[in-house]
Amino acid sequence: MEKNSYTIGEVAKMFNLSVSTLRYYDQEGLIPNLNKDASGHRKFNSENIDAIEIIECLKEVNMPLKDIKLFIKWNLEGDITLSNRLSLFINLDKTLKKRLERLEEISRIVDYKKEYYSQAVRDGTEKFVSKNKVSLLEIKNDRRIPKEK
């Protein structure tokens, strides 16, 4: 049998969040329709858990909580906000793709740095490796030239 409601402590473990963070989200209105049981304890149903999943997702793409709040509000407002929500995800997709590219670039830089320091550690010194050291700027040098006025 499927469990259909969870305590705040269970949800905290599920998402690896603290109990007080969940209370804070609730307080901020990020978890719509979150009910309480007879003794005032929060009862999280699957809708509430979906909301937290979305929050965590949007947090990971650096969306501030106030924007996440707006998205959640749009959801509650129904069909009139559909185009808002569509453009939110279109924009998100763009920034996400840029971020992915940049992180892949950084990943290459980190790979290089790993090799660089591996050799240096083997040698016991940076001296020998530093001659052919490629600086980060040589790997990516599109930022060097200041915009002319």
Added chain:
Amino acid sequence: MEKNSYTIGEVAKMFNLSVSTLRYYDQEGLIPNLNKDASGHRKFNSENIDAIEIIECLKEVNMPLKDIKLFIKWNLEGDITLSNRLSLFINLDKTLKKRLERLEEISRIVDYKKEYYSQAVRDGTEKFVSKNKVSLLEIKNDRRIPKEK
């Protein structure tokens, strides 16, 4: 002829940072060997610009400034800190790869959401599309089961 020193304003434009952020980094000791000209204005040379490049890079992988500071300190301390620096990049590589995977997953979710809302906007309502709506939880459901104690 290559320019070999830049003003704070030029560097700010280069990296799309504010002038006060650069002063803050300097104050925090993140830019070693940053000199000033006769009238007390900061003169950024290529070593200083390299440092900022690294800072920006490490910031983008969510490294806090205090850790970046430590890395910069290690650099100044020379060969005795080589293994520290190696393990820093080994760890960075691991977390970076995890992040990349997670972002790709989120990218798929966002793609789905774009399609979802595209259809909804075409229909003028979420009603028809919501029947076969795949929740985020169905796309990724490895967080559902709370850890048993």
Added chain:
DNA sequence: ATAGGACTTAAAGTTAACTTTAGGTCAAGA
């Protein structure tokens, strides 16, 4: 010579996203 613009410092202020504290309720087990 004076006004504007880019620079300087030191210190105070801001913002987001929590986290902690203080004091209280409630249910279960020894």
Added chain:
DNA sequence: TCTTGACCTAAAGTTAACTTTAAGTCCTAT
């Protein structure tokens, strides 16, 4: 029965990473 642990609220505190403010210097162009 009484203590332990999980929950509750409201409010204050924390931290990072800037940003702003206030007061001043220096150079250039009108």
